[in-house]
Amino acid sequence: MIKVKEYRGHIRNWEVLCRELGVDTALSREARETEILVKAYEKWGCRMADHMHGMFAFALWDEEAQKLFCLRDQFGTKPFYYYETSDGRLLYGTTIRRIMEQSGFVKELNEEMLQLYLSLTYVAGEDTFFKGVKKLMPGRYLIWQDGKLTIERYWTPQFCPDESRSLEDWAEEIHETIREIMPEVKSAEETAESFLSGGVDSSYVLAMSDAQMTDSCGYDEARFDESGLALETAKILGRANSRCRITPEEYFAIVPYVMYHMEQPLGDASAIAFAIACRATAEHTKLCYSGEGADEFFGGYNMYRNAERYGDNLKTFYVGNTNIMKEDEKKKILKNYNEKVLPINLVKEIYEETEGLDPLTKMSNVDIQIWLEGDIYLNVDKMSTAAGLEIRMPLTDRRIFDIASRMPSRYKVNEEQNKVAFRTAAAKVLPEEIAFRKKLGFIVPIRIWMADDRYNQDVRAKFKSDMAAKFFNLDEINAILEDYIGGNSDNWRKVWTIYTFLVWYEEYFVKR
DSSP states (O other): OEEEEEEEEEETTHHHHHHHHTOOTTSOHHHHHHHHHHHHHHHHGGGGGGGOOEEEEEEEEETTTTEEEEEEOTTOOSOOEEEEOTTSOEEEESSHHHHHTSTTOOOOBOTHHHHHHHHHSSOOSSBOSBTTOEEOOTTEEEEEETTEEEEEEOOOOOOOOOTTOOHHHHHHHHHHHHHHHHHHHSOTTOOOEEEOOSSHHHHHHHHHSOOOEEEEEEOSSGGGOOHHHHHHHHHHTTOEEEEEEOOHHHHHHTHHHHHHHHSSOOOOTHHHHHHHHHHHHTTTOSEEEOOTTHHHHHTOSGGGGGHHHHGGGHHHHOOSSOOOOOHHHHHHHBSSOOTTOOGGGGTHHHHHHTTTSOHHHHHHHHIIIIIIIIIIHHHHHHHHHHHTOEEEOTTOSHHHHHHHHHSOGGGTBOSSOBSHHHHHHHTTTSOHHHHTOOOOOOOOTHHHHTTSTTTOHHHHHHHTSHHHHTTBOHHHHHHHHHHHHTTSOOTHHHHHHHHHHHHHHIIIIIOO
């Protein structure tokens, strides 16, 4: 007998699977997906995820074999953690707090993660800030049997550029694949809204969906506010728009809530705005679309246009989308610095996987395997769950990635534009001024707000606290802070990364 012990997610191709596995389509979603997991495991075993599209992480108990089988989807859209106790048991769950609640867990800080965090601003790789708690990484499954832990990889991003096709061919395949996927993302009886920024990804998802209400957030600071562009897009597509206005007071007040529900620190300033947007959206819907995935798959970041210039040097420094602090600076500010703990070590195997491929493909692969899982998907999952909102990401799909994996880099990025083929596809349903609009990137006015003494008092207090003195040389971090506040540097990201760690540490090791 197979029992589902843990499950979070949404199986997109459930209708196909129900027919193939003999599952009653009239069952409730929860019962239906539970039955799919059981029967898929019985039929395909460890290769069951090869037949599934969607977002999922789960644990199954095989009573007959006395075996635990845990699996995380190919891109890591849903989290999964595990912990081996001193008496030889395995604790596991889709949240760290679920593990912390179980007997045998010992809460200890894994201080080495701080060294990586100060560069990356998120928790990358399988280790976490809790000593002994590991992430099951994307595209892997875990087996626990007879007290022995085994982890295997069932899916790896692979790239094989096809030079025989034109830009229009690629755009047409993208468009037709999204058209195929969209009906699976939501059942006919469900009603969804759609997050909408000024960018092409969320605009394209909206245009291809039946969502009638869009949700945006904005600020009084005009140069950071995309909500006007979002409203313009919504009007063009004949959809309604709800705007959430974010104030600096609300932004700073919610930081402890975000760090607690994130379970690990996250120095992505947009995560705070996203948390506020999720809470506002959850007031009038329980299901919402979002456009994550296309930037990493199709070359959406402006820095990708430097790929050819970086060339082979990439493997010496490129560790993903963010690299805030270098090693010499971390040596100065940290009380405990370990020469062996380097961000580049996290990506060495990824570079080996893409040996011989072009620089853009290498950068993209690093971000797909490290940045997406550690920052983007973590943020989407944790903040939506905390708000009671379910988010589905149509563009994060193996069928979409399959196109990107075969597409030559020149159709992703050129001298004038990024996401070239993707934007060309979007232009089939969007005006060109929206499809080819310059990427803004969900920016937040934090660089202005945090320099303002009306809002930065908690930052100042934490930088001078006994808590900070456990980890940092106070003179050094306060010099960074004062340099930024005084307008002598634009080091707000360094300040914010240190601050978010301290807020998280207070939530988990001081308050609790």
